[in-house]
Amino acid sequence: MSSPLWQLEPATAAKHLLYQHYFDAWWPILLQPNGRNGRSWPKVTLLDAFAGPGRYEGGEDGSPVFALRRLLEHTAVSRMGLSPGRVQLVFIERQRNRYEHLLAELTRQFGPLDQLPVRVVVRHGEAGPDSERILTEVGAWGNPILGVFDSWGSVNVPLELMHRIAGNPASEVITTFGPNWFSRREDLNADLLDVVFGGRGHWESAAREERSEEKWRAWLASYREALQRAGFGYRLQFQVVPRTGKPLYLVFGTGHKKGVEVMKAAMWKVDRSSGLSFKDPRCRGGVPMGQQSFFESDAIDPELLALVEQRLKNGGTTLEQLGQWLLLETSQWRASDAAKALKELKDNGRIVLPPGRLNRSSPVSLRQ
Incomplete structure (x- = not known):
């Protein structure tokens, strides 16, 4: 029997850094008392629907292991009121040998799972057909769910499941597409894509895209639109580009601006000095974030300037409106980046x- 482990790809390692920072912020936001009434959620569920074996060939931790460890060792753990009835991590793995390895790996690293201060559920099943049923069995509905649908190959999660998660209080989803997903459309399963995207008319135009560099943009935009139809008011789409190896692609869906702010804060906490970048699909040129020259000077990232100019071509705006557009509609940029972009464009005579x-209310327009 072949080994259930495989090599950790550079893009996956980069994505894991993003997840770790996001989880670090997500747990205390939902579990610590907040607001004037001091309330917090009675139950919170993290779902990792493509969990894997828990470890890579080089010994690196898989996502279930680091997700559980960072929760149990969180700096705010004493204030989060952990208990098995309140906090649960659900891991689903399709392949039997990987499922068995994951269960053994979690037990090896954390001891008997039923003695932990949180509930850990490890199930043998498929993300698409089984996630909704398993979430029902563990009593997740009615309270926040973070669904991580992190496949490397086939994305088979029904849009109906995304719709139900979107309608669930304070819930979010992260879906990834592996580097080869967009180039293997000759063997696409049209019926499955109908389930994932919500019908033939919502993905056929992406399938017809022949230009190799535009395929990922077309498919990612189609999936972002699918999450909008599912009910997620805010969606981020971006390409994760490691220094070496192939990139992968991620779409994040949430119903709250706070979720967007937290995801982008996580992105900016990732050390990019190794060449890692996050690229917006709308930016087709310029130097990607992460190049050392960016950190060694006061230069403004070309992607930020290009996106602001694209926005201004659609009409004038204000500093405040531009900041909200950067926050809610671009992959990595924050509201605070609007002012520095406008200053650079002004100095260049572009606006x-x-x-x-x-x-905040200053009008801004492109120079004609």
Whole structure:
């Protein structure tokens, strides 16, 4: 029997860094008392629907292991009220040998799972057909769910499941597409894609895209639109580009601006000095984030400038509106990045600003 382990790809390692920072922020937001009434959620569920074996060939931790460890060792753990009835991590793995390895790996690293201060559920099953049933069995509905659908190959999660998660309180999803997903459309299963995207008319235009560099953009945009139809008010789409190896692609869906802010804060905490970058699908040129020259100078990232110019071509705006657009509609940029982009574009003679100090309501337009 072949080994259930495989080599950790550079893009996966980069993605794991993002997840770790996001999980670090997600847990305390939902579990610590907050607001004037001091309330927090009575139950929170993390679902890892493509869990894998828990370890890679080189000994690196898989996502179930680091997700559980970072929760149990979180700096705010004493304030999060952990208990098996309140916090649960659900891991689903399709291949039997990987499922068995995952269960053994979690037990090896953390001891008997039924003695932990959180509930750990490890199931042998498929993400698409089984996630909704398993979430029902563990009593997840009615409270926050973070669904991580992190496949390397086939994305088979029904849009109906995404719709149900979107309608669940304070719930979010992360879906990834592996580097080869967009280039293997000759063997696509049209019926399955109908289930994932919500019908033939929602993905056929992406399937017809022949330009290799545009395929991932077309499919990612189609899936982002699918999550919108599912009910996620805010969606981020981006390409994760490691220094070496092939990139992968990620779409994040949430119903709250806070979720967007937390995801982007996680992205900016990732050390990019090794060449890692996050690329917006709408940016087709410029130097990607992560190049050492960016950190060694005061230069503004070309992607940020290109995206702001694209937005201004659609009409004038204000500093505040531009900041919200960057936050909610671009892959990595924050509201605070609007002012520095406008300053750079002004210095380059590309935009028109009113005289005086720039403020939130200052009108901004492209120079004709």
